[in-house]
Amino acid sequence: MTYWDPIPTVRACVVGEPLPGHALWVPAYRPPWGPWPDAWAERDWRNVPGPFYGAGTDTCWMGREVAPAHVLYNDDLGDEFVYRQPCDAEETYRVIAAAFQDPMVGYQCDGDVRWTPELVREWWSERGRVREWARDLDRKWSISTRADEREAAGGARAYVAHIDGDLADYLRGYLFRLGEGRPARPGEALPVL
Template sequence: MTYWDPVPTVRGAVGKPLPQWGPGAAAVRHDWSGPAPWGRENRDWRSVPGPFYASETDTCWTGRTCAPANVLYDDDGYGQEFVFRQPRNPYEVYDLICAGECEVLAGYGGDGDLHWTPELVRDWWRERGRVREWAAALGRTWSLSEREDRRDAAAGARAYVAHIDGLLAEYLRGYVFRLAEGRPAGPGETLPSL
């Protein structure tokens, strides 16, 4: 998967109900492409580089209910949410908007492009082993839990490991191109290395 720009989809959703909410649902409250209310500096270290992130969320574990392919929880005693996979299509953007709308503190942001640089993305990639080790351990531990929500989060942790081992490098190469050039790579263009 190369980089796909989700921001136009985010901005297009403002004031409209999300498709998964069904007819008669309330409209999206605001533009989720802006900064998180608690600041990007509080972004979780496990968050994958890209436009979306969570910062200082509540501990209600609502994120995976909306966006199971994109959101996971920390295990530092708080259970705060973070984005482990950037959206790959409009439906996953809607899922992340749903996670932001349902999160009590509205702790999601979508202005990561203003803060990531090619160098910072490469730094994160070099340190990915730490994130992978954490996610693998979480998947093993929480898969044995009696709590269904923890077993679901364990599945998310295993998906994160698979993402790191699979298509994440290609996505990040496309994202580095986007950050450096100000546009997604076109067909046949060479992507930078990590």
């Protein structure tokens, strides 16, 4: 998995252009993220680097209903965060749909102007903390009597698999995007983490 730029799809969704073949359709009555200036400082530390992140979302556990491959809940307050950035139009649409479910307007889409190469590398160097948290969450929720916690445990397992699998390649592509202002073309050298 390498970096794929979701912003053109975001723009199309926000202005109400339907994406072909999607059962979910979100009306373009407002952007699904808020312009609150302190959102970056309030973001959940478990968010994976990229354009989307959760900061002060609701605790209603709706995000996984539409974006289970991207959204997970923390076990502190139940806030939502983005554990996997979208890699195509449908995945982007699902993350946007999760953002529209949030009455607190806590999802943000300004990560490209917030993340720096240094911050991405710092997050990656501390990934063990996130991985350990996700493993502990899986252990706790996979044996829960609550069906929603057992379902979310699958997200925790997917997060660990993402960290152990293709996340490094994605982040190297994201570093290129941050440095060059565009996704890498096939064959271009990617920065090191």
